[in-house]
Amino acid sequence: MILEAYKQEIVSLIEEAHCNGARYSKGCEVVGISIRTLQRWKKGDMKDKRKGALKRVVRKLPPEARQEIVSICTEKRFYDNSPHEIVPMLLDESIYIASTRTFYRVLRENNLMHHRSNNRVSVNSYKPPEKQATASNQLWCWDITWMPQTVKGLFFYAYVITDIYDKSIVGWSIHLEENDIHSKDLFKRTLCGRDIRLLSIHSDNGGPMKGITLLSFLEEMKVSASFSRPRVSNDNPFIESLFKTLKYSTKYPLRFRDIEHAREWMAEFVLWYNTEHLHSSIGYVTPEQMRTGKADEIFSKRNDVMEAAKFQHSERWGSREPKVWRSAEKVVLNRNRIV
Numbered sequence: 001m002i003l004e005a006y007k008q009e010i011v012s013l014i015e016e017a018h019c020n021g022a023r024y025s026k027g028c029e030v031v032g033i034s035i036r037t038l039q040r041w042k043k044g045d046m047k048d049k050r051k052g053a054l055k056r057v058v059r060k061l062p063p064e065a066r067q068e069i070v071s072i073c074t075e076k077r078f079y080d081n082s083p084h085e086i087v088p089m090l091l092d093e094s095i096y097i098a099s100t101r102t103f104y105r106v107l108r109e110n111n112l113m114h115h116r117s118n119n120r121v122s123v124n125s126y127k128p129p130e131k132q133a134t135a136s137n138q139l140w141c142w143d144i145t146w147m148p149q150t151v152k153g154l155f156f157y158a159y160v161i162t163d164i165y166d167k168s169i170v171g172w173s174i175h176l177e178e179n180d181i182h183s184k185d186l187f188k189r190t191l192c193g194r195d196i197r198l199l200s201i202h203s204d205n206g207g208p209m210k211g212i213t214l215l216s217f218l219e220e221m222k223v224s225a226s227f228s229r230p231r232v233s234n235d236n237p238f239i240e241s242l243f244k245t246l247k248y249s250t251k252y253p254l255r256f257r258d259i260e261h262a263r264e265w266m267a268e269f270v271l272w273y274n275t276e277h278l279h280s281s282i283g284y285v286t287p288e289q290m291r292t293g294k295a296d297e298i299f300s301k302r303n304d305v306m307e308a309a310k311f312q313h314s315e316r317w318g319s320r321e322p323k324v325w326r327s328a329e330k331v332v333l334n335r336n337r338i339v
Helices: 004-019 024-031 035-042 063-073 083-091 100-109 180-191 212-220 237-247 259-275 287-292 294-312
Strands: 131-133 139-148 155-163 169-175 200-203 224-227 331-333
Touching: 004 024, 004 035, 024 035, 063 083, 063 100, 083 100, 083 294, 131 139, 139 169, 139 237, 139 331, 155 180, 155 237, 155 259, 169 180, 169 259, 180 212, 212 224, 237 259, 259 287, 287 294
Parallel strands: 139 200, 200 224
Antiparallel strands: 131 331, 139 155, 155 169
């Protein structure tokens, strides 16, 4: 290997030999290079271009930026967030460092990626006829989850309704038992007196969901009801996802002293979920921001920050376009698979 410091000297010596009547090919043969290499060196390109040689990749993140990613992800305010959450949170502060994928790659290289759950990956299966929502208050889903009491084997029952489009919790209640009277009271309190024209509601097959008291009320309100297949939780995925967030919350108590304790905790959780939780399926904004239309303004600001970052460091993108943040045009419940 010829050091870069000697390449210019070699070019000068070959040029001197050529002026004295020697051919370029003979001069190159003496020093052990090709004519093509000599031509490249004469143009000023003297970098080692052999396979495996160290090269400068213009898209590669500089070491200081990689260290900044590690520092940010290990900050106290971010160590419980994934890169999918951290990147949009930084964009909201007018900061762009790198893409979500780059964050993951840097964390993996620094051995900072570890599974924090033993849950199995869900398996897709056939779904019943699908339903769609293109705005809030078109399609809701609901279910009941058990909240353990301090006495083993006893539970409180949380009735929860969520809007599948903006993911907000629109209604909830907690009772000592499951029945369709409580279900009807919850829907009556949620729908009546509010400017809501609900089209459809989806739920599981339990008695509180299919009781005549509730179904009569929904029919009176001109709301169609649909139900999951028996023992198939994936037919109602949005509410199941919500319950997982609820029970995997770091503040979730394993048991509740009494029904007042359960209601107080649930009220705090609903407030956090609707106003602070950055929901992955709606672009890492809160359900309230999505429901009130503020999400579009947030997405617009993120897109401006991304465009400015690309303009400042265009070599990192190449021909790729920056990620475009936008609200979903529609949300589908039980999307049919094409086989």
